[in-house]
Amino acid sequence: MAGREHTDREYEHELRQLREQLLVMGSHVESIIGDSIQALLERDSKLAERTIAADKVVNRMEVELDGLCLQILARRQPVASDLRFITLVLKVVTDLERIADLGVNICERVLELNAEPQLKPYVDIPHMGREAQSMLREVLDAFVAKDAERARKVIDRDEVVDALYAQVFRELLTFMMESAHNVYRATRLQSIAKYLERMADHTTNLAEMVIFMVDGQDVRHLTSREEPGTNDPRREHN
Amino acid sequence: MATLLDESLTGSLAVRQLSVYYGDKKALGPVTMTIPGRQVTALIGPSGCGKSTFLRSLNRMNEMIPGCRVEGVVKLDEESIYGPGVDAVAVRRRIGMVFQRSNPFPKSIYDNVAYGLRLGGMKDRSELGGRVERALKHAALWEEVKDRLNESALGLSGGQQQRLCIARALAVEPDVLLMDEPASALDPIATAHIEELIHELARDYTVVIVTHNMQQAARVSHNTAFFYMGDLIEFDTTQTIFTKPTQSRTEDYITGRFG
Numbered sequence: 001m002a003g004r005e006h007t008d009r010e011y012e013h014e015l016r017q018l019r020e021q022l023l024v025m026g027s028h029v030e031s032i033i034g035d036s037i038q039a040l041l042e043r044d045s046k047l048a049e050r051t052i053a054a055d056k057v058v059n060r061m062e063v064e065l066d067g068l069c070l071q072i073l074a075r076r077q078p079v080a081s082d083l084r085f086i087t088l089v090l091k092v093v094t095d096l097e098r099i100a101d102l103g104v105n106i107c108e109r110v111l112e113l114n115a116e117p118q119l120k121p122y123v124d125i126p127h128m129g130r131e132a133q134s135m136l137r138e139v140l141d142a143f144v145a146k147d148a149e150r151a152r153k154v155i156d157r158d159e160v161v162d163a164l165y166a167q168v169f170r171e172l173l174t175f176m177m178e179s180a181h182n183v184y185r186a187t188r189l190q191s192i193a194k195y196l197e198r199m200a201d202h203t204t205n206l207a208e209m210v211i212f213m214v215d216g217q218d219v220r221h222l223t224s225r226e227e228p229g230t231n232d233p234r235r236e237h238n
Numbered sequence: 239m240a241t242l243l244d245e246s247l248t249g250s251l252a253v254r255q256l257s258v259y260y261g262d263k264k265a266l267g268p269v270t271m272t273i274p275g276r277q278v279t280a281l282i283g284p285s286g287c288g289k290s291t292f293l294r295s296l297n298r299m300n301e302m303i304p305g306c307r308v309e310g311v312v313k314l315d316e317e318s319i320y321g322p323g324v325d326a327v328a329v330r331r332r333i334g335m336v337f338q339r340s341n342p343f344p345k346s347i348y349d350n351v352a353y354g355l356r357l358g359g360m361k362d363r364s365e366l367g368g369r370v371e372r373a374l375k376h377a378a379l380w381e382e383v384k385d386r387l388n389e390s391a392l393g394l395s396g397g398q399q400q401r402l403c404i405a406r407a408l409a410v411e412p413d414v415l416l417m418d419e420p421a422s423a424l425d426p427i428a429t430a431h432i433e434e435l436i437h438e439l440a441r442d443y444t445v446v447i448v449t450h451n452m453q454q455a456a457r458v459s460h461n462t463a464f465f466y467m468g469d470l471i472e473f474d475t476t477q478t479i480f481t482k483p484t485q486s487r488t489e490d491y492i493t494g495r496f497g
Binding site (some may be wrong): 004005007008011077078080081082083084126216232 | 286287440452453456478481482483489492493494495496
């Protein structure tokens, strides 16, 4: 988004509305992550059920934001930073919705776990949860501030979550090897850790999109490509 | 400023330090850019930014305006069009122009297209006939008019008249076709025909088009140049200009944040 406002105020209003709605959706998703982890830690089935219900709001917002993007695309033919912003929103809502779904999956596992005694004290899983939640908050802040550098730092944090997941997985394996009675609960906890790890992956996608919106630079899958800018359109003309 | 694409293609226009004055007032420049051959280059910018002045200076049309003075160099394939002893009429034969409002002569369709050829001294009937047919085919008008070549050109629709003017410009077999808002007076269907034609023309001709319609520039051109207050602000591939322009003034203009 360029710094100045559009000459057409209605268009400016539509873009602002899109930006604000996206942030509202993001904050809903952030709450779902926090609540799902709290439901796990406090063995709170009611909170788990409320969190599952809260996902409906996120689903509705995804549909509404998609609609708004299509409307702007059809009526305004956005270009340059506006175009990058609209395409960003179209993709971001999908990742946000998936993160919320993973939060719902955590709550479903919590309900199953709450029917059994607690297997072990939870240390690394809440750590993963806090990390996933804070990464999402940071991406949304980077989006608001149009700060590509901040978004890049979020991408680096994905490794921390991956490492925590590997640690949780090894630990749960030892529980499962110890006794077959542990398998039911350990596999549920392992699923929860996996959901959190996936949340961080989706958040990394969001960070990449923010970088694209700000810099116009596509940083996805860089290790499997030559370098940024290899899709230089001028090559078409040579 | 981002510039230049493939300069090796024939029909390229090398513009170096080009300035245009109306009396004492400088209207444009200095502009330096190379318009690639056999591609479509769009010139965009707000009214009065100098894009039409720039277009007209590419085939010495500005000389017809009293008090207009041009400095700098324009070369078509290394040949200076402002060089000493270069005939302006000969330049305009190689660098044709199509205007905003179609302006067919009150003559038959055939005579309109043959006009420039006859002016150039061509008399042979079969040669004339062949050139007229080829030009009309190039302008995607042949199928619609082949059975009524002797009817008045003024009986054609607006879109057909504009394509006739393109055929008239093509008949003398130019290298470059300059177009000043060629579709601004046409309905969407006639506009689509002209835009499709521009695509086709770029196979054989260098096309430079001035347009106020940003979507049209995005649709038809390979490269886009943005002019503002008589200066060339940015020149790059159309894809870059419309997705990731480097200059904030370009960004402000194309996204509608001007003024």
